[in-house]
Amino acid sequence: MNLDNQKKAVNILGIETSCDETSVSVVKDGSTILSNIISSQIDIHKRFGGVVPEVASRKHVEGINFILQQALEEAKLTLDDIDGVAVTYGPGLIGALLVGIAAAKAISFTKGIPLIGVHHIAGHIYANHLVKPLQFPLIALVVSGGHTELVYMEQHNHFEILGQTRDDAVGEAFDKVARALNLPYPGGPHIDRLAQQGNATIHLPRALLDQSYDFSFSGLKSAVINALHNAKQKEEEISKEDMAASFQEAVVDVLATKTMRAVKEKGVKQLIVAGGVAANKGLRNRLMQETEATSVDLTIPPLELCTDNAAMIACNGYFLHQSKQWSKLDLNGIASLSLESAYNDK
Amino acid sequence: MTTSYEIKTMDVNETQRLAAKLAKYLKARDVITLEGDLGAGKTSFTQGLALGLGITQIVNSPTFTLIKEYQGNLPLYHMDVYRLEGEDEDLGFEEYFYGEGISVVEWAQFIEDYLPDQLLNIIILKLDENRRLLRFEPKGDYYIELCKEFFENENISH
Numbered sequence A: 001m002n003l004d005n006q007k008k009a010v011n012i013l014g015i016e017t018s019c020d021e022t023s024v025s026v027v028k029d030g031s032t033i034l035s036n037i038i039s040s041q042i043d044i045h046k047r048f049g050g051v052v053p054e055v056a057s058r059k060h061v062e063g064i065n066f067i068l069q070q071a072l073e074e075a076k077l078t079l080d081d082i083d084g085v086a087v088t089y090g091p092g093l094i095g096a097l098l099v100g101i102a103a104a105k106a107i108s109f110t111k112g113i114p115l116i117g118v119h120h121i122a123g124h125i126y127a128n129h130l131v132k133p134l135q136f137p138l139i140a141l142v143v144s145g146g147h148t149e150l151v152y153m154e155q156h157n158h159f160e161i162l163g164q165t166r167d168d169a170v171g172e173a174f175d176k177v178a179r180a181l182n183l184p185y186p187g188g189p190h191i192d193r194l195a196q197q198g199n200a201t202i203h204l205p206r207a208l209l210d211q212s213y214d215f216s217f218s219g220l221k222s223a224v225i226n227a228l229h230n231a232k233q234k235e236e237e238i239s240k241e242d243m244a245a246s247f248q249e250a251v252v253d254v255l256a257t258k259t260m261r262a263v264k265e266k267g268v269k270q271l272i273v274a275g276g277v278a279a280n281k282g283l284r285n286r287l288m289q290e291t292e293a294t295s296v297d298l299t300i301p302p303l304e305l306c307t308d309n310a311a312m313i314a315c316n317g318y319f320l321h322q323s324k325q326w327s328k329l330d331l332n333g334i335a336s337l338s339l340e341s342a343y344n345d346k
Numbered sequence B: 001m002t003t004s005y006e007i008k009t010m011d012v013n014e015t016q017r018l019a020a021k022l023a024k025y026l027k028a029r030d031v032i033t034l035e036g037d038l039g040a041g042k043t044s045f046t047q048g049l050a051l052g053l054g055i056t057q058i059v060n061s062p063t064f065t066l067i068k069e070y071q072g073n074l075p076l077y078h079m080d081v082y083r084l085e086g087e088d089e090d091l092g093f094e095e096y097f098y099g100e101g102i103s104v105v106e107w108a109q110f111i112e113d114y115l116p117d118q119l120l121n122i123i124i125l126k127l128d129e130n131r132r133l134l135r136f137e138p139k140g141d142y143y144i145e146l147c148k149e150f151f152e153n154e155n156i157s158h
Helices: A043-047 A057-075 A094-111 A120-130 A170-180 A188-197 A218-233 A240-266 A281-292 A311-322 A339-343 B012-023 B042-052 B093-097 B108-114 B141-153
Strands: A011-016 A023-028 A032-038 A084-090 A115-119 A138-143 A148-153 A160-164 A270-274 A297-299 B005-009 B031-035 B067-071 B075-080 B102-106 B119-126 B132-139
Touching (some): A011 A057, A011 A311, A023 A057, A094 A115, A115 A120, A120 A270, A160 A240, A160 A339, A170 A188, A188 A240, A240 A281, B005 B012, B031 B042, B042 B075
Parallel strands (some): A084 A115, A138 A270
Antiparallel strands (some): B067 B075
């Protein structure tokens, strides 16, 4: 350990193309972000069609080389300074995943450096390590447009899924309710804003599903739609603010109740929140209140690390690299890759 | 004139049981499109179908991820192309439609150009909070025959 100062830094290049974003990043020693370029944040994206979903592999192909170049330039490095290349290999859209994987393989092969396959959700969890070191055991609540998962980790790269959504993801429920309230897309931030101005006066169901850690938000979505529909039939006015507040409270109630139950049952040191819905003020405030009087350390990364990015992939890649959990050059994209099988069987 | 079949269900459980029964009549490369408003029960219907295909995994909404794949007696490709409205974007749909499994597409009108000529369109109409009217609209001889057989064998009056 005394040699730390003389030890050469380990630079991992991360590549993420599983869904809407093309992103490339360089992370030093698993904790310092040297660059983190995300397609939607740069001008080239506008030239290629604005803020529409970048789901098509064609769009990833158009962007990847440029974004790779930007990531290296901003990190003031060349490919010769990279020690390993980490890439998301699932879950996601197969065509989109393959673009990132092909780029990662090409770099790994030509530079003779390890290729490291990363699970997208593991990346989201490791985004927290870029803010504050992970402390085990921990519980991670992963909440986004596409994911709702409660994950338990005892050590690095070991994941146990305690629960997941049986129907809609949280972020999706926000978007769909926002649409029913005629709010713009994406709806999450609008509901959050209106909720601050309203009162949770409308009774909405909370699907607690007994002792299970699974979630269900479809019934809540339907309840909101039905309440709006019934009010319209009776020509009554429902305050958008109150509906937003009531909906948000119901969602946060369920998320917080299950998360805190897992925190207590597993006796964890740290609770981390990941994914785009981590930006929701209602959720943040509630979890802060719930953990305040406990010894549990609550960590929520800044928004740019909550949404899809390659720094989180590079970060998880670093820990896989350190334990030599490398992938072979025949690594394939897996659309429905499970978190547990991606790591625990390695 | 196109043939269509209608059936009413009392609640989501009955809708899912019907979908599970329908699954037994399907084979690889069959394509089902689902129409219905938000909350009509398109994903619920697909969950029933998945059960009928022997899929034990949780089948949840593909709205954000667009396509989810499951392995049962046959693979199930569950797609929701809502986010592709106005995009005219091909995500390699042919590989699914003409692949190894059954494709179920929600909001299929947004990818009309990529849909096969023959398919089974199912419209789910909300009668009230729980009850639904399901209208089966087969396109092409194969699906007309499939619907005929399904509704006759299962003794469903329509």
